[in-house]
Amino acid sequence: MQDEAIYAALMPIFEDVFMRDDIVLAPELSAKDVAGWDSFKQIEIIIAVESQFGFKFHTRELDSLRNVGDLVRVVREKNSARVVLT
Amino acid sequence: MTDLSWLPETSGWRGALKDFSKNAEASWAQAVDLANFRLDFFQTNALDEIVRRRWGEEVPTGITGKPIRLAILGSSTLAHLQASIRVGGLRRGLHITVYENDYGQYRQELEEEGSALYAFRPTVVLFALDAATLTSGLRIGQSASEARSALNATLEEVRHCWRLARRIFEGIVVQQACLPVFPSMLGNNEHRLPGSRAWGVTYINDRLRAIADEEGAHILAVDARVVEHGLGAWHSETLWHRSRQEVALTAAPFYGDLVARLVAAEQGRSFKCLALDLDNTLWGGVIGDDGLEGITLGQGSALGEAYVAFQTYVRDLSRRGVILAVCSKNDEKNAREPFERHPDMILRTLDIACFVANWTDKVTNLRRIAKELNIGIDSIVFVDDNPFERNFVRQELPMVAVPEVSDDPTYFPKILATAGYFEGLVVTKDDLARTTQYVGNQQRESFRSQAMDMASYLAGLEMRLIPRDFDRIGLQRIVQLINKTNQFNLTTRRYTETQVQGVMEDGTAVGLQLRLTDRFGDNGIIGIVIGRLEGADFVIDTWLMSCRVLGRQVEVITLNLIADRARALGARRLVGDYIATAKNGMVREHYQNLGFTIVHADEQGSRSVLDIQNFSPKPTAITIVSE
Structure with a gap:
C-alpha cells in the first residue's frame, strides 16, 4: 500500500475522532499540534485504525508512535507483512 | 460482538447527523431518533458531542422523565464510558449528566463533605470497580480461609461505600459486576487454588449479588455479557496496560446502554407490552x-x-408480567x-391481552392497542x-421500539433479550400473579423429589393421554418420529409420508398418535402405534414411544387403547412383534x-400374543381424553 493511500484512509478517521474536517495530515503532525489530542484520543485513533485495516498493533509498535509519519510507517509495514504471508 | 444488534443499521446516519448539527431548530426528539441506530463508539461520541454543543449541561425543555445525575466512581479509567452512558439515556429520552471522580479518589470524595462529588448531588451512583482493585487482597500461597477473608474485607468495604452513597444522596446505587479478566492458573478446578484471582472474581460476583439484595443496590451484570460476547469483546489487555481502561472502548456503547436501561427501569420506563405480528413471526x-x-x-x-x-420465550415473558398483544394483517x-x-x-x-387482526395499517392498530x-x-x-x-x-411511531429482527425466528428470543426492553429491577407480586399456571420441567422435577413415592407422584401429575387417529396436521411429526425413534421402537419399520397416508386411508388399519399432557405442560406427540386386522388377529406393526415419557405407565394405557380399537374391529387376539436392532434392547421384553x-423367539426377535376377549384393562394414573 502506498503512503498516499494510507494518508487518504486515515483522513476520515481523524475527522471522526476529532469531529473536525480541517486537520491536514502530515508526517510531522503530532498530539501537540491538535487541540484535544490526548491519550484517550490516541487510543481512539488506534482502535479505529485497527478496525479499518483489519490488524492489531503490537504493543511495542504502539509505544513507538510519535507522530502521524510513524503511524503511516507502521500501517505500511504491517500491510506489506500481511501481503507476503498471504 | 458488542454491537447494538437490535437497532437498525446506520446507512445515511452521518448525513442525518450533519443536518441535525446544522439545524438551529433541531429538537431533542430528533436527537433521540438519531440515538436509536446501531451506533459504534465513534458515532456515539459524535452524537454526544453535537448534543452537548447544543444543550450543554442544560436540561432541554419538554423532555419526559426526571433528569438524571449519574456519578461513575472507580479507580481505573472511566472517561471513555461517559458519552455512551449519556447516549444510552438519550436513546430512551432520558437526560443524563455524568460525573467522574478524580482519578483514584472516589473513596475520599465519598467521605469528604465539600468534595466535587457532594457538589454534584448524584441521583445515581455507579461503582465501576476494576477486577485488579477488587481482588488486590489475594496472594498465591494464602490458605483458603485467608483468601476468603481478604475478599470479604474488600466486599465489606464496598458495602460501606454503598451505604455512604445512600446516606449522602437520595438516589440509587448500582454496582458493576467484576469483569473476569484474569487468566486461570490451576485450570478447570481453579476454585481449589486459594488466592487465585480468576477464582476471586467468581467469588466476588457471587457475593456482590447477595450483598446487593441485602442493601437494596442493583447489579450491572457485565459478567453475564462477557459470557455471551466473550471476554475479548469487553476487555483489551492492550488498553488496560496502556491506559487502565478495563472496559474496552469498543464495548462502551453497549455498556452505556446497559446502564441506561437500568436507570430507565428504575424510573418505571421499561417497556411493558410486546405486540406481535403473526404470519412468519409466530409461525x-x-x-x-x-x-x-x-x-x-x-x-x-x-x-x-x-x-x-x-412462542415459549414470549409466553414466559408474559408470565413474568409483560403484556402481550397481537397486531396482524x-x-x-x-x-x-x-x-x-x-x-x-x-x-x-387467553395469553393475549389485546388481539387486533384486520386490514388496517399497523400504525393505527398499535395506537388502538x-x-x-x-x-x-x-x-x-x-x-x-x-x-x-x-x-x-419506526417512521410514524418513533417512540415504539421495533427490534431489527431478521426473518429467521431462531434469533428472535436472543434479540429481544439483548435489547433489554423489559429490564426489571424487582419482581413484583403483580408480575407473578400471572404466573399461577407456571409450568415447566424444573417444577416437574422438584415435584418428583417431593412426592412420597412413584404411585402418588404419577397420580399427582394429572396426566392426560389424548389419542388421535393419524391426520394431516400431525403428519410431519408422525413421519419424523417413525423415522428417528430407535430405542423404544418394537419393529423399527420406517415409513414415508405417502405410506403413512396409506395407513390413514386403509379401513382395516389403525394409526394412532398419542399426545401426553400433565400439570406441567404439554409433552407433544410422544407415541405412535400402527396396527392391522389380519383375520381374527390385530397385528401391531409399529409401536414406538418417546423416551421422555418412560416410567409413566404410558405403555400400559396405550395397550388398553389398542385392545379397545382391535376389539372394535372384531379382533380376538393382539399379535406383537419385537425385531431386535442394535439400539432397541430396552423393549426386548x-x-x-x-x-x-x-409364541416364537430367536436372536432376530420374538412374536407374542395376547387374548383380548378376556382382557381386563390395567388401571393407570393416566386419564384418556378424547377430542
Whole structure:
C-alpha cells in the first residue's frame, strides 16, 4: 500500500475522532499540534485504525508512535507483512 | 460482538447527523431518533458531542422523565464510558449528566463533605470497580480461609461505600459486576487454588449479588455479557496496560446502554407490552393462504421448532408480567384459528391481552392497542418479520421500539433479550400473579423429589393421554418420529409420508398418535402405534414411544387403547412383534411385561400374543381424553 493511500484512509478517521474536517495530515503532525489530542484520543485513533485495516498493533509498535509519519510507517509495514504471508 | 444488534443499521446516519448539527431548530426528539441506530463508539461520541454543543449541561425543555445525575466512581479509567452512558439515556429520552471522580479518589470524595462529588448531588451512583482493585487482597500461597477473608474485607468495604452513597444522596446505587479478566492458573478446578484471582472474581460476583439484595443496590451484570460476547469483546489487555481502561472502548456503547436501561427501569420506563405480528413471526407461512395444516409450527422441522421456542420465550415473558398483544394483517377468524385449534401453539387466546387482526395499517392498530390496554404507546415493543412494516412503524411511531429482527425466528428470543426492553429491577407480586399456571420441567422435577413415592407422584401429575387417529396436521411429526425413534421402537419399520397416508386411508388399519399432557405442560406427540386386522388377529406393526415419557405407565394405557380399537374391529387376539436392532434392547421384553405370551423367539426377535376377549384393562394414573 502506498503512503498516499494510507494518508487518504486515515483522513476520515481523524475527522471522526476529532469531529473536525480541517486537520491536514502530515508526517510531522503530532498530539501537540491538535487541540484535544490526548491519550484517550490516541487510543481512539488506534482502535479505529485497527478496525479499518483489519490488524492489531503490537504493543511495542504502539509505544513507538510519535507522530502521524510513524503511524503511516507502521500501517505500511504491517500491510506489506500481511501481503507476503498471504 | 458488542454491537447494538437490535437497532437498525446506520446507512445515511452521518448525513442525518450533519443536518441535525446544522439545524438551529433541531429538537431533542430528533436527537433521540438519531440515538436509536446501531451506533459504534465513534458515532456515539459524535452524537454526544453535537448534543452537548447544543444543550450543554442544560436540561432541554419538554423532555419526559426526571433528569438524571449519574456519578461513575472507580479507580481505573472511566472517561471513555461517559458519552455512551449519556447516549444510552438519550436513546430512551432520558437526560443524563455524568460525573467522574478524580482519578483514584472516589473513596475520599465519598467521605469528604465539600468534595466535587457532594457538589454534584448524584441521583445515581455507579461503582465501576476494576477486577485488579477488587481482588488486590489475594496472594498465591494464602490458605483458603485467608483468601476468603481478604475478599470479604474488600466486599465489606464496598458495602460501606454503598451505604455512604445512600446516606449522602437520595438516589440509587448500582454496582458493576467484576469483569473476569484474569487468566486461570490451576485450570478447570481453579476454585481449589486459594488466592487465585480468576477464582476471586467468581467469588466476588457471587457475593456482590447477595450483598446487593441485602442493601437494596442493583447489579450491572457485565459478567453475564462477557459470557455471551466473550471476554475479548469487553476487555483489551492492550488498553488496560496502556491506559487502565478495563472496559474496552469498543464495548462502551453497549455498556452505556446497559446502564441506561437500568436507570430507565428504575424510573418505571421499561417497556411493558410486546405486540406481535403473526404470519412468519409466530409461525411459518400465511395462515390465510396455507391454512391450519399448512403453517410451519412445532416438532417436525427446525423452523417449526424455532417458532415454538420463540412462542415459549414470549409466553414466559408474559408470565413474568409483560403484556402481550397481537397486531396482524389478517381476517380475525383466520388469525385466531391457530391459537384455538393448532396443537403445537404455545400461545393461546387467553395469553393475549389485546388481539387486533384486520386490514388496517399497523400504525393505527398499535395506537388502538395502546388505547385499549390503557398504556403509553411508548411502552410497546413491536416484533414483525417484515422490514416494510418495521420501517413504517419506526417512521410514524418513533417512540415504539421495533427490534431489527431478521426473518429467521431462531434469533428472535436472543434479540429481544439483548435489547433489554423489559429490564426489571424487582419482581413484583403483580408480575407473578400471572404466573399461577407456571409450568415447566424444573417444577416437574422438584415435584418428583417431593412426592412420597412413584404411585402418588404419577397420580399427582394429572396426566392426560389424548389419542388421535393419524391426520394431516400431525403428519410431519408422525413421519419424523417413525423415522428417528430407535430405542423404544418394537419393529423399527420406517415409513414415508405417502405410506403413512396409506395407513390413514386403509379401513382395516389403525394409526394412532398419542399426545401426553400433565400439570406441567404439554409433552407433544410422544407415541405412535400402527396396527392391522389380519383375520381374527390385530397385528401391531409399529409401536414406538418417546423416551421422555418412560416410567409413566404410558405403555400400559396405550395397550388398553389398542385392545379397545382391535376389539372394535372384531379382533380376538393382539399379535406383537419385537425385531431386535442394535439400539432397541430396552423393549426386548416389552410384550411379556404387558402380559403377552411368547409364541416364537430367536436372536432376530420374538412374536407374542395376547387374548383380548378376556382382557381386563390395567388401571393407570393416566386419564384418556378424547377430542
